[in-house]
Amino acid sequence: MxxxxxxxxxxxxxxxxxxxxxxxxxxxxxxxxxxxxxxxxxxxxxxxxxxxxxxxxxxxxxxxxxxxxxxxxxxxxxxxxxxxxxxxxxxxxxxxxxxxxxxxxxxxxxxxxxxxxxxxxxxxxxxxxxxxxxxxxxxxxxxxxxxxxxxxxxxxxxxxxxxxxxSGRPVGPGACRRRRAADVQGGTRADTDKAMAELAAAVDEVLLGLGDDITKVANRTYLAYQRLRNFACVCPPRQTKLLVYLKADPKEVDLVPGFTRDVTGLGHHGTGDLEVQLRTERDLERAQELFRFSYAVA
The missing domain is CATH 3.40.1350.10 (Trna Endonuclease; Chain: A, domain 1)
Structure with a gap:
């Protein structure tokens, strides 16, 4: 090596x-x-x-x-x-x-x-x-x-x-923002939608910034960030939160109600047993250590 x-x-x-x-x-x-x-x-x-x-x-x-x-x-x-x-x-x-x-x-x-x-x-x-x-x-x-x-x-x-x-078909950093743009135009929660789209773009930037060996794949129901294996899956924003699923072992994490959840054995989109719920930029800051941990074990 x-x-x-x-x-x-x-x-x-x-x-x-x-x-x-x-x-x-x-x-x-x-x-x-x-x-x-x-x-x-x-x-x-x-x-x-x-x-x-x-x-x-x-x-x-x-x-x-x-x-x-x-x-x-x-x-x-x-x-x-x-x-x-x-x-x-x-x-x-x-x-x-x-x-x-x-x-x-x-x-x-x-x-x-x-x-x-x-x-x-x-x-x-x-x-x-x-x-x-x-x-x-x-x-x-x-x-x-x-x-x-x-x-x-x-x-x-x-x-x-x-x-x-x-990655042969990279999904641009603005993909989440573009996906929500139509919702903003036709919805009644424009401010909330805009905030979620901006949060999704910030999550994208943080995840891609963890290393130069990361590729991103657009699945039907989530965006997967992978090295050889997925280390993070980001689902489209829903109402007031963004769900990220990590490969980090939930047993090795101090779970915080409303922020992190063990979804082992529970059905969900994406891969990974640790669910991270992001609502604000502050939540993203708290989650970055978990992102790095999942990246390291992938």
Whole structure:
């Protein structure tokens, strides 16, 4: 990993040396077996054939927590072709939507298949390393691409580091404001609506400002802010409050009635078990530590 050194303190201090996988399948098998925990993606299929015409096999297919289709490509070391290969498979995927929906329906059910988010397909490349040319290249594409560097440490640990993360269809910071503009024109609570729209824009600015590896995805019912996984989901303003759902563990937070709530097991839009209710800019200031905590654990 870039600049990361890991030490064991079991008996004194001993450095655990990083290593690459012996073969590509070593890292692929591990991540496929734990894809939701490691990448925030529900695993669908391995070595998925694109048929005799295209003549290829997608390393892994999945669907993320927002319903977006995900192509995952693995390379043991550094491979200049991994991005282009992945983009080729993404193009195939967009031309075979019915086949993908059928796969989702078989694995996850009809409801999941009906909610596939085709506006935000993703490519995740997991490799031993990437060059600066790779990092530059992903910023020139119009697709959502994550470059993830891995390293094994000893026999019991693996590290994942996001080298670059680019959103193919960014939703501008003013999206929430524009969404509410029509309501303001036709509603009777213009002042309240305007205040909520301004609060939503401020939340957007704070969340995006937490790091340069954040992408934003517009789902049908919320805006998701993600690294590899969602760390915050913001629902459209409702009357006098804005609801934000975080991946922070509610058990590790001092819950405040009217401000934070444990929604584990309760139905709600977005992902995350900690609900934060924002009504004023002051609430946003109080929430920023929780935002940073959720960002750190995502």
């Amino acid at each position: 870039s600049g990361l050194r890991l030490f064991s303190t079991a008996s004194g201090v001993t450095e655990v040396m990083p290593r690459l996988a012996e073969v590509e399948a070593e890292v692929q098998d591990l991540i496929e077996a734990n894809m939701q925990a490691m990448l925030g993606v529900r695993f669908l299929a391995s070595e998925y054939s694109t048929g005799p015409v295209h003549g290829g096999r997608i390393d892994s297919l999945g669907i993320d927590e927002n319903g977006a289709p995900v192509v995952v490509e693995f390379k043991r070391g550094t491979d200049a072709g991994v991005i282009h290969q992945g983009l080729y498979y993404m193009s195939w995927l967009m031309d075979h939507k019915a086949e993908f929906r059928h796969l989702v329906r078989d694995r996850l059910g009809a409801t999941a298949a009906a909610q596939v988010l085709w506006s935000a397909p993703r490519l995740i490349c997991v490799a031993g390393d990437f060059t600066r040319y790779d990092v530059h290249a992903v910023r020139e594409h119009r697709r959502s691409i994550d470059l993830v560097r891995y390293r094994f440490f000893g026999t019991e640990h693996i590290g994942l580091e996001t080298v670059a993360s680019v």
